[in-house]
Amino acid sequence: TPWPTTQRPNMVAWMVVRNDATRYGEILVYVFPKGEAVPGPAQIESKIDTNPEMSEKLTLWDEGGSSVIRGNMLVLPVDNALFYVEPIYLRDQNTKMPLLKQVVVAAGDKIAWAENFGLAMEKVFGVGEEISSITGAPSASDPLISAVNKVNELLTQYKSQIQSNDPEAGQTFEEIKRITLELEKYKK
Structure with missing residues (x-):
């Protein structure tokens, strides 16, 4: 849970409650340095709204007979950085289940979207650049890379499950949340 101040949109702390078996219920709070302006979720939402490509598409989708649903923004601390991840769903007038459209x-100062998490990460870090470069080029067997790849795989699975009204979609989403919370251990 990101904590912005009441007077400003900057984040002053980030809190998570662990749900792994050995540390279930343990609360972790990371307080950011006072002199450091850490963007809060509202500031990232504003970046989405003012990004020409994103705002144009969101407006077109919303006016085209579909409802745009902005999912819960996840704020993930990885290494000495924060990643903000927000799914964008579309719900057609005739269907009850929204479909994952973009992530x-x-x-930092970069923002991008794509059809899945992995592609959006590639856009943020450069076309063709390995995601592994964010942590000093670990091997493909590195737990961080494995976790990111698993989240990407689960997001694709979740999109498919939503499209087919699969009741297992909720469990897949919970697994995505669990893995993203585990990424917290990579915070130095």
């Missing part, structure tokens, strides 16, 4: 990823 927004923001890190």
Whole structure:
């Protein structure tokens, strides 16, 4: 849970409650340095709204007979950086279940979106650049890379499950949340 101040949109702390078996219920709070302006979720939402490509598409989708649903923004601390991840769903007038349309990823001053998490990460870090470069080029067997790849795989699975009204979609989403919370251990 990101904590912005009441007077400003900057984040002053980030809190998570662990749900792994050995540390279930343990609360972790990361307080950011006072002199450091850490963007809060509202500031990232504003970046999405003012990004020409994103705002144009969101407006077109919303006016085209579909409802745009902006999912919960996840703020993930990885290494010495924060990643902001927000799924964008579309729900047609005739269907009850929304479909995953895009995933927004923001890190530092960069923001991008794509059809899935992995592609959005590639856009943020450069076309063809390995995601592994964010942590000093670990091997493909590195737990961080494995976790990112698993989240990407689960997001694709979740999109498919939503499209087919599969009741297992909720469990897949919970697994995505669990893995993203585990990424917290990579915070130095």
